[in-house]
Amino acid sequence: MNKKQSALHEKKGISQPETTSKPAAEIIKKNRAKQNSVDTFISEILKGNITFLSRAITLVESTNVKHQQKANEILERCLPYANNSIRIGITGVPGVGKSTFIEVFGKHLTSQNKKVAVLAVDPSSSINKGSILGDKTRMEQLVTDKNAFIRPSPSGTSLGGVAQKTRESIILCEAAGFDTILIETVGVGQSETLVHSMVDFFLLLKLAGAGDELQGIKRGIIEMADSIVINKADGDNEKNAKIAKVEFNRALHLYPLRESKWQPKVLTASALQNTGINKVYEMIQKYFELTKDNNYFNQKRNEQNKYWLLSTIDQQLKNNFYQNPLIKKALSKEINNLEKGKITPFNAAKRLLEL
Ligand code: GDP
Numbered sequence: 001m002n003k004k005q006s007a008l009h010e011k012k013g014i015s016q017p018e019t020t021s022k023p024a025a026e027i028i029k030k031n032r033a034k035q036n037s038v039d040t041f042i043s044e045i046l047k048g049n050i051t052f053l054s055r056a057i058t059l060v061e062s063t064n065v066k067h068q069q070k071a072n073e074i075l076e077r078c079l080p081y082a083n084n085s086i087r088i089g090i091t092g093v094p095g096v097g098k099s100t101f102i103e104v105f106g107k108h109l110t111s112q113n114k115k116v117a118v119l120a121v122d123p124s125s126s127i128n129k130g131s132i133l134g135d136k137t138r139m140e141q142l143v144t145d146k147n148a149f150i151r152p153s154p155s156g157t158s159l160g161g162v163a164q165k166t167r168e169s170i171i172l173c174e175a176a177g178f179d180t181i182l183i184e185t186v187g188v189g190q191s192e193t194l195v196h197s198m199v200d201f202f203l204l205l206k207l208a209g210a211g212d213e214l215q216g217i218k219r220g221i222i223e224m225a226d227s228i229v230i231n232k233a234d235g236d237n238e239k240n241a242k243i244a245k246v247e248f249n250r251a252l253h254l255y256p257l258r259e260s261k262w263q264p265k266v267l268t269a270s271a272l273q274n275t276g277i278n279k280v281y282e283m284i285q286k287y288f289e290l291t292k293d294n295n296y297f298n299q300k301r302n303e304q305n306k307y308w309l310l311s312t313i314d315q316q317l318k319n320n321f322y323q324n325p326l327i328k329k330a331l332s333k334e335i336n337n338l339e340k341g342k343i344t345p346f347n348a349a350k351r352l353l354e355l
Helices: 003-012 024-035 038-046 050-061 065-081 098-111 123-128 136-143 159-175 190-196 219-224 237-252 277-293 296-323 325-339 345-354
Strands: 086-092 116-121 148-150 180-186 201-207 227-231 265-268
Touching: 038 050, 038 065, 038 159, 050 065, 050 159, 065 159, 086 098, 086 190, 086 277, 098 116, 098 136, 098 180, 098 227, 098 277, 116 136, 116 159, 116 190, 123 180, 136 148, 159 180, 159 190, 159 296, 180 190, 190 201, 190 219, 201 219, 201 277, 227 237, 227 277, 237 265, 265 277, 277 296, 296 325, 325 345
Parallel strands: 086 180, 086 201, 116 148, 116 180, 201 227, 227 265
Antiparallel strands: none
């Protein structure tokens, strides 16, 4: 309404619409508050709104106490809508082809009308804030796919903290309608164990070497893997990949049958040439048929929930302890005493815990 119209209205005794009578700043503030309300977050996430999903994940990842409170409220309210997905962990050493594999595998899934979320647990992100998925250009096609959502690894002070945030992000992605969650991690240590504790199916990507495949592969990872996929089975490498497949198969059969009753499978694939990818998906589908039938699927998710309950308490207790100003002061004093040989580490710990 321009000035002239407004004056005319006044003359005729017509009351001004509310929007013009209130200062614009107040209205903007109100709108913003509504946009930011937990209710709006929930309704938008449930509609599959990626912007709100991303914003909610940012809240989950934030160290700000207010953000965390809001994130917890959103998480609680999303929980009834979560759980309806399959969660697949993908690991392998840098260079094995994880990104390339996830790109073609993800495209294969979206071509089957699946909605795919790709998350990561990256130990390097805890240290230098770098990230395996940080360079999204490595998944050019998946990034632009409207049925895919890619989120780099959160950064954090501890790997456990990073993993917890990823686990919470899974809940948000599921509430937003993503039915297949892929979690990438680098095959170098503790991160696989953490990812294993949040997925239903764990896939290990390997390269064929020159006959010494079984060396240099940690027993623990083999025990966790539901499948080993030998990638880069193309060109001159194809023959070696087939040999490696036989060897891994033989090795896997040496382990006792698992609680899931699933016999881990070895497959070959070429992520670059997009061969063998459909076979990987068929195998994964068979795994889910079996484990949903024999109820291992639910049993494992319950176990995982218990694990995350306990590990969250652990984490919180530790945080509370180390963040306590009294402890901070006393700890540096005890460390000083320790260095001077005045006290044993056990006594120092006892005193601090009693404090
Ligand atoms: P990541 O570090 O495990 O994520 O590995 P990348 O996906 O970045 O791949 C590392 C390199 O291996 C890149 O140059 C890819 O093009 C190449 N690569 C990935 N998959 C294949 C494959 O199946 N065959 C061949 N020949 N090269 C591949």
